[in-house]
Amino acid sequence: MGENKTDVTPLIEIKNCTMEFPGVKALADVNFTLMPGECHALVGENGAGKSTLSKCITGENRMTKGELFVKGEQIKIPSYSVRESQSRGIAIVHQEFTLMSDMNGVENIFVGRYEKKHGLIDWKALDRRAQEMLDFLQCDINLHIPVKHLRTAERQIIQLAKALLDDPSIIIFDELTAVLQEKDIENIFRIIGLLKQKGIGIVYISHRLNEVFECCDSYTVLCDGRYINSGKVKDIDNGQLVKMIIGRELANVYPPVNEDLGEVILEVKNLTAPKAFRDISLQVRAGEVVGLAGLLGAGKTELVQAIFGNHKIVSGEVLVKGKPVHCRKPFQAIRLGMGLVPDERRTLGLNMKFDIKDNTTLPSMKLFRKMGIFQDHEAESKAAYEINEKMNLAYYSLWQNVKKLSGGNQQKIVIAKWLLRDTEIFLLDEPTRGIDIGAKFEIYQLIHELTKQKKAVILVSPEMEELIGLCNRIYIMYEGAIMDVVEGERKTQEVIINNLLGVNA
Numbered sequence: 001m002g003e004n005k006t007d008v009t010p011l012i013e014i015k016n017c018t019m020e021f022p023g024v025k026a027l028a029d030v031n032f033t034l035m036p037g038e039c040h041a042l043v044g045e046n047g048a049g050k051s052t053l054s055k056c057i058t059g060e061n062r063m064t065k066g067e068l069f070v071k072g073e074q075i076k077i078p079s080y081s082v083r084e085s086q087s088r089g090i091a092i093v094h095q096e097f098t099l100m101s102d103m104n105g106v107e108n109i110f111v112g113r114y115e116k117k118h119g120l121i122d123w124k125a126l127d128r129r130a131q132e133m134l135d136f137l138q139c140d141i142n143l144h145i146p147v148k149h150l151r152t153a154e155r156q157i158i159q160l161a162k163a164l165l166d167d168p169s170i171i172i173f174d175e176l177t178a179v180l181q182e183k184d185i186e187n188i189f190r191i192i193g194l195l196k197q198k199g200i201g202i203v204y205i206s207h208r209l210n211e212v213f214e215c216c217d218s219y220t221v222l223c224d225g226r227y228i229n230s231g232k233v234k235d236i237d238n239g240q241l242v243k244m245i246i247g248r249e250l251a252n253v254y255p256p257v258n259e260d261l262g263e264v265i266l267e268v269k270n271l272t273a274p275k276a277f278r279d280i281s282l283q284v285r286a287g288e289v290v291g292l293a294g295l296l297g298a299g300k301t302e303l304v305q306a307i308f309g310n311h312k313i314v315s316g317e318v319l320v321k322g323k324p325v326h327c328r329k330p331f332q333a334i335r336l337g338m339g340l341v342p343d344e345r346r347t348l349g350l351n352m353k354f355d356i357k358d359n360t361t362l363p364s365m366k367l368f369r370k371m372g373i374f375q376d377h378e379a380e381s382k383a384a385y386e387i388n389e390k391m392n393l394a395y396y397s398l399w400q401n402v403k404k405l406s407g408g409n410q411q412k413i414v415i416a417k418w419l420l421r422d423t424e425i426f427l428l429d430e431p432t433r434g435i436d437i438g439a440k441f442e443i444y445q446l447i448h449e450l451t452k453q454k455k456a457v458i459l460v461s462p463e464m465e466e467l468i469g470l471c472n473r474i475y476i477m478y479e480g481a482i483m484d485v486v487e488g489e490r491k492t493q494e495v496i497i498n499n500l501l502g503v504n505a
């Protein structure tokens with residue numbers, strides 16, 4: 001809204017917001033201001049309270065204390081609701097997926113607000129509007145198949161389209177880009193540019209701090225539910241921001257790559273799965289981190305799932321320490337010493353009905369038997385406690401349901417559970433997705449420790465910097481095939497990017 005710059009009312013103003021859940025003070029005295037046409041980064045470690053604050057704005061959470069003003073008007077907190085926030089022009093794309101997996105794109109975008117003509121749903125009109133929305137977003141997605149068949153990034157775009165439906169003036173992106181690849185993120189930045197031009201205010205939550213510097217105008221830092229600082233992005237650098245977030249400086253983010261490699265632990269020969277990947281051959285040695293790079297749809301997730309016995313293969317073989325193995329189910333892979341950290345932790349990595357302890361010890365229950373039959377609950381809890389402490393998990397009880405943990409803390413548990421077992425082959429599919437910078441650092445250290453203990457690691461990551469920093473070798477996949485393997489001097493962003501796009505360098 002360039003025309004009236006002189007006296008601009010904030011879109012959102014929060015004063016002294018406190019939010020208490022039973023037993024947890026998630027926010028204490030937080031202030032936050034969002035101006036029209038700005039993209040405002042809301043940053044902080046896992047569990048800092050970013051999602052909680054967002055939900056106070058959308059009416060999903062009712063703040064315990066404090067004041068909320070939307071476009072200058074004070075909100076009556078006791079009666080504030082999601083419906084009211086929507087009618088005031090507030091929209092959110094949640095951190096968790098909220099789509100109905102069996103419904104198609106159009107149904108998901110319009111669910112709950114189908115337009116009717118003569119009492120019937122006017123599907124043609126809905127199709128048209130959905131298509132216009134995708135055209136605006138410049139995305140080509142099949143809107144007529146159940147969304148469960150779509151790729152993660154495509155589902156994310158549908159969530160975005162849904163949020164934009166009512167022409168909001170305030171939109172919250174809670175880790176919108178966590179599941180996206182570089183190419184898609186650029187598209188998001190372009191869309192943010194368009195929204196800003198319209199005077200829309202954006203709350204941008206992300207753990208990828210480079211994104212803050214690329215697309216945000218201002219920032220607010222939270223730490224443990226407390227307000228730390230806010231200001232203009234142009235006035236700070238990356239180091240200063242990291243320091244505000246974790247309260248200390250980070251020197252070398254990546255530990256040295258282990259060069260002392262042992263025998264080949266995992267070998268894949270000419271593995272093929274129709275429509276996913278073909279003729280894949282790779283080796284991982286003891287102490288080695290092998291990276292898998294590739295755009296969305298390159299087949300990386302399917303490949304690690306196949307190695308883990310969770311995706312059908314039609315030809316080729318997997319060998320563990322030279323012996324051919326045929327894992328048709330994950331439990332067989334687990335017996336062979338494999339552990340998988342899947343890319344979708346909420347559906348595949350954790351059982352949301354279970355508590356922290358049970359999720360942590362699930363794959364290693366058998367290790368805690370007394371005389372072979374009785375479950376040794378004490379030993380089990382002790383082991384779960386120790387490993388989660390080591391992971392610096394933010395929790396108050398082992399018997400706390402994992403559902404209410406922040407995203408990054410959930411991810412730590414998915415990793416912790418494999419550390420409890422005698423896992424030798426770690427298949428890590430985007431293990432740092434949605435994880436804050438401090439915890440990422442810890443996971444990098446952990447991967448480094450695994451290599452020192454002569455474990456074999458396959459690492460899938462959309463972040464090239466991460467692959468270059470951690471891997472001995474990087475296999476680059478393009479449309480289901482390996483395009484190239486880079487190591488040594490060829491381990492550079494340029495070579496990888498060219499390969500990702502199918503241009504052999």
Ligand SMILES: Nc1ncnc2c1ncn2[C@@H]1O[C@H](COP(=O)(O)OP(=O)(O)OP(=O)(O)O)[C@@H](O)[C@H]1O
Nearest residue numbers: 021026046047048049050051052404405406407408
């Ligand atoms: N419904 C709830 N009930 C109880 N505690 C909750 C609930 N929702 C969040 N919390 C707690 O509030 C705190 C803040 O969580 P929140 O999800 O806002 O963090 P976040 O900054 O979004 O973290 P992340 O980056 O991991 O997503 C955490 O300690 C979390 O466990």
Ligand SMILES: [Mg+2]
Nearest residue numbers: 050051095407
């Ligand atoms: Mg969150």
